[in-house]
């Protein structure tokens with residue numbers, strides 16, 4: 483989880499260098515990036531987008547622990563199942579004609595494929611946009627000896643009401659993103675994460691299939 487946030491924030495740093503000044507944290511949960519926004523002085527606005535109930539709870543928690551979000555953070559409560567992201571964010575002050583960076587971490591595995599594709603189509607329609615998200619590979623990509631372990635993890639997630647609804651094969655996903663209008667695709671599996679972030683190497687005992695973090699860019 484730390485590595486996926488680090489990768490996303492590294493991508494954002496490069497995006498800010500090329501002029502991006504608005505970032506969306508889709509399904510923000512307790513993500514703290516907007517509180518740390520190192521580009522606030524450069525003018526980066528961070529829109530935290532989450533289900534209104536989750537966001538209200540987070541705002542209460544922030545107040546309880548005495549954390550005041552900076553002026554560069556905008557909170558937008560949106561129910562992805564019933565509201566259009568485009569319209570809801572315009573009301574919050576986003577300017578879709580400007581390039582936008584999307585953090586979309588810890589959300590895709592819990593969405594159905596149609597909902598994922600609808601969001602990717604929307605992002606692909608925004609010139610200069612960039613998205614970073616994580617996903618998992620399907621069970622059949624794992625060696626037979628690891629499948630029982632993966633199935634047990636999936637059953638545990640389902641038991642707490644957060645079933646894994648979507649998986650992608652890395653080759654298929656890259657093709658799907660290219661066909662949707664994305665370029666600059668960079669997909670890190672466990673071995674790539676361990677190589678790039680040495681601190682992660684110790685816990686990545688088996689660098690076989692597993693979670694991935696991927697970035698994709700829309701031509702500006």
Ligand SMILES: C[S@@+](CC[C@H](N)C(=O)[O-])C[C@H]1O[C@@H](n2cnc3c(N)ncnc32)[C@H](O)[C@@H]1O
Nearest residue numbers: 509510511513532533536560561562563587588
């Ligand atoms: C597993 S959390 C991920 C939180 C954070 N991004 C992270 O990486 O740790 C999933 C997030 O998706 C949000 N979410 C789930 N369904 C949603 C919906 N229908 N509309 C808006 N947000 C939703 C939840 O409120 C939650 O904050």
